[in-house]
Amino acid sequence: MVSSTHWLASSTAMAVLEDGGNAYDAAVAAGFVLHVAEPHLNGPAGEVPIIIAPRGGRPQVLSGQGPAPAGATIEHYTGLGLDLVPGTGPLASAVPSAFDTWMLLLRDHGTKRLADVLKYAIGYAENGAPAVERIGATVETVRELFETEWTSSAEIYLRDGKAPAPGALLRNPALAATWRRVIAEAEAAGADREAQIEAARRVWREGFIAEALVAAAATPTMDSSGERHTGTLTGDDLAAFQAGYEEPASYTWNGWTVCKAGLWSQGPTFLQQLALLPDSLDYGTPEYVHTLIEGTKLAMADREAWYGDSTQVRLDALLSADYNAARRALIGEQASHELRPGSPDGLEPRLSRQVRQIIDGNVPAPPTPTAGLGEPTVAKDGSTRGDTCHLDVVDRWGNMIAATPSGGWLQSNPVVPELGFPLGTRLQMCWLDHGLPNSLTPGRRPRTTLSPSLALRDGEPVLAFGTPGGDQQDQWSVHFFLAVVLREQVRGGFDLQGSIDAPNWHSESFPSSFYPRAMRPGGVTVESRIGDDVIAELRRRGHDVTVGEPWSEGRLCAVSRDPETGVLAAGANPRGMQGYAVGR
Numbered sequence: 001m002v003s004s005t006h007w008l009a010s011s012t013a014m015a016v017l018e019d020g021g022n023a024y025d026a027a028v029a030a031g032f033v034l035h036v037a038e039p040h041l042n043g044p045a046g047e048v049p050i051i052i053a054p055r056g057g058r059p060q061v062l063s064g065q066g067p068a069p070a071g072a073t074i075e076h077y078t079g080l081g082l083d084l085v086p087g088t089g090p091l092a093s094a095v096p097s098a099f100d101t102w103m104l105l106l107r108d109h110g111t112k113r114l115a116d117v118l119k120y121a122i123g124y125a126e127n128g129a130p131a132v133e134r135i136g137a138t139v140e141t142v143r144e145l146f147e148t149e150w151t152s153s154a155e156i157y158l159r160d161g162k163a164p165a166p167g168a169l170l171r172n173p174a175l176a177a178t179w180r181r182v183i184a185e186a187e188a189a190g191a192d193r194e195a196q197i198e199a200a201r202r203v204w205r206e207g208f209i210a211e212a213l214v215a216a217a218a219t220p221t222m223d224s225s226g227e228r229h230t231g232t233l234t235g236d237d238l239a240a241f242q243a244g245y246e247e248p249a250s251y252t253w254n255g256w257t258v259c260k261a262g263l264w265s266q267g268p269t270f271l272q273q274l275a276l277l278p279d280s281l282d283y284g285t286p287e288y289v290h291t292l293i294e295g296t297k298l299a300m301a302d303r304e305a306w307y308g309d310s311t312q313v314r315l316d317a318l319l320s321a322d323y324n325a326a327r328r329a330l331i332g333e334q335a336s337h338e339l340r341p342g343s344p345d346g347l348e349p350r351l352s353r354q355v356r357q358i359i360d361g362n363v364p365a366p367p368t369p370t371a372g373l374g375e376p377t378v379a380k381d382g383s384t385r386g387d388t389c390h391l392d393v394v395d396r397w398g399n400m401i402a403a404t405p406s407g408g409w410l411q412s413n414p415v416v417p418e419l420g421f422p423l424g425t426r427l428q429m430c431w432l433d434h435g436l437p438n439s440l441t442p443g444r445r446p447r448t449t450l451s452p453s454l455a456l457r458d459g460e461p462v463l464a465f466g467t468p469g470g471d472q473q474d475q476w477s478v479h480f481f482l483a484v485v486l487r488e489q490v491r492g493g494f495d496l497q498g499s500i501d502a503p504n505w506h507s508e509s510f511p512s513s514f515y516p517r518a519m520r521p522g523g524v525t526v527e528s529r530i531g532d533d534v535i536a537e538l539r540r541r542g543h544d545v546t547v548g549e550p551w552s553e554g555r556l557c558a559v560s561r562d563p564e565t566g567v568l569a570a571g572a573n574p575r576g577m578q579g580y581a582v583g584r
Helices: 008-020 024-038 074-078 098-108 112-128 133-141 143-148 151-157 172-185 193-206 206-217 235-239 268-275 286-306 315-319 321-328 351-358 470-491 497-500 532-540
Strands: 003-004 052-053 061-062 249-253 254-262 393-394 400-403 453-457 462-468 505-507 523-527 544-548 556-559 569-570 580-582
Touching: 003 133, 003 556, 003 569, 008 024, 008 112, 008 393, 008 569, 008 580, 024 098, 024 112, 024 532, 052 098, 052 254, 052 453, 061 098, 074 235, 098 193, 112 172, 112 193, 133 143, 133 569, 143 151, 143 580, 172 193, 172 206, 172 470, 193 206, 193 235, 193 569, 206 249, 249 268, 249 569, 254 268, 254 400, 268 286, 268 315, 268 470, 286 505, 286 532, 286 544, 315 321, 393 462, 393 569, 400 462, 453 470, 470 505, 497 556, 497 569, 523 532, 532 544
Parallel strands: 523 544
Antiparallel strands: 003 393, 003 580, 052 061, 052 400, 249 254, 254 453, 393 400, 453 462, 462 556, 505 523, 556 569, 569 580
C-alpha cells in the first residue's frame, strides 16, 4: 500500500513494489518523483525526516535535516543588519540533506540499484509531468522576482513568459541530466550496488553537484530582506555532512505507542498533546475540539521555549505524568490567549526577543507572510499557499515507512542552472538570539516542522502517516490519529479514509516557525463542515475563530497493517485533489 501527496509518486512507488522492490525502494523512487511533480513543495537540496519500521526490527528515525554551515553565526547575520534570518535566498540555506538521506535509506534497507529507482524521476523530468494548479499559482506570486532577479528559475518555470498552466507538461531537462550524470559516475565505481550508492553520495558531497551548490551560495542573491546577500555554505560543509539514524521519541497512550523525531523537530509536540489528554474524550463535540486546541497551545508554547538541536530539557520531563497533570490543569473553560511554556525539571523557560516583545505588547505581531516566503503556511481562510509533501508505504513483508520531504522549493532560491534545482531555506527557523535551544548555531540543525509519524500497538507497527502543513502538521496529524483510534472503538476496525476526511482545524496562537514569525493569539481556523454548534461554542469560549472552506484543513496520508490478519490499508487526502492511495 502507498499513500502520498501526488498521484505520480504513489503510482511510481506501486510500480516499484510490483517489480519486486520493498517499501524502501518504493519510497526512494517516489521521493525523487516528488521533486519533479511538486517542485514548489520539495527539492533535492531540501530535507526529509523519515521514520522506518523494518519487519521484525525496531523503529528508527533518519534525521534527514542538515545543520547550519560553519559560517552561519548569529554575529554574521546581525552584522548584515538583520534581526531575522531571511525567508528566501542563500543566507537561509542549511546544508542540503534530502539526497543523502534517500541514498542512506536505499543503501541500508533497499534492494534496488540507483538507476532503477531514479529512472522514474528522470522520465518525468525529461518528458514532462502534468503541473498541478498550485505550481503555476506559486510561480505567479514570485513572477517579478523571477523575471528581474532569479532568471535561471524563469527559464524553467516561466517558459515563454507563462507560468505552468494546470495540466500542462512541466519539463526539467537539467534535472534529468543531473541524475543521468550521477548514475554514470556511480556506475563507474563498479558493479556492486552499495558501492554505486556510496559513489553517488560522494558526487553530492564532493563532486560536480557540491561545486555547483557552493557556487550558487556564493552568488549575491535578492532575498526577502530586500537586499542581495551571499550564503555561508561551503564545500567543507557539504563534504562533512552525512545522514544518520536516531532512536525515535515515543509516548504510549491507550495501548498505542507513537514514534516521532526528537526535540530537533516539532515532532514531540504530538506526544505532548497525547500526554495532556483527559481520561475521557467525547469525539467531535465542542468540548473535544476546545480541549485539543488548548492542549496544542501548551505543547507549542513548550516547543518555543524548549525545542532545538541543543536543549537543556529532558523529553522524559516534558512527557512525565506529574508535569502533564500540572499543565492539564491550565486548560479551563475559556480559550487562552497567552503563550504559556512550562518549567520541566524546574527550569526557567526562555523565549526569543521578538516573541517577548509581541507578548508584552511592545511591538505588533508581524504580518502573515505572502506566498514565496518560507514553507508557505495556511491562510486565515484555510487555503494553502504551498506546503510540503508526504509519503507512506507498507509492503507485503510488513516493512513500513513515513517520510516528509520538503525544502528546496522553487520559490526558496534561484534554480542552479546546471543542476535544475535550488538551495533550501530551512535556517529561517532559527532565532538570532543567543542562548535559545533553537538559536542559529554552526553545526546544529534548525528546528524543523517536518514531522512523519509511526504508531505501534502492543509493540507491532500498525500505522504510518503524516501531512504537509508547517506548524499545522502536528495538529492535523494528532486529530487524524485520535479519529482513527476513537472511531475504531465504534466501528470495530480502522477507518483511515474516514479519519482523513473528518473536519479538521488548526491553532495559530503561537509564533510561526517561518519568516516573519507571525502569531495570532487565540486564533483558530476551522473547516465550515465542523458544524455551526461547534463554531458557536468555540466563539462563546473566547476563541478567535476563522471559518475556512469546507475542505481546507489537513493534507493527510496514511497506510496501515493489521498485525493479526496482515491486511493492508491506505487512505489519501481529497483536499486539493492530488493525494493518492493505491495498493493491492
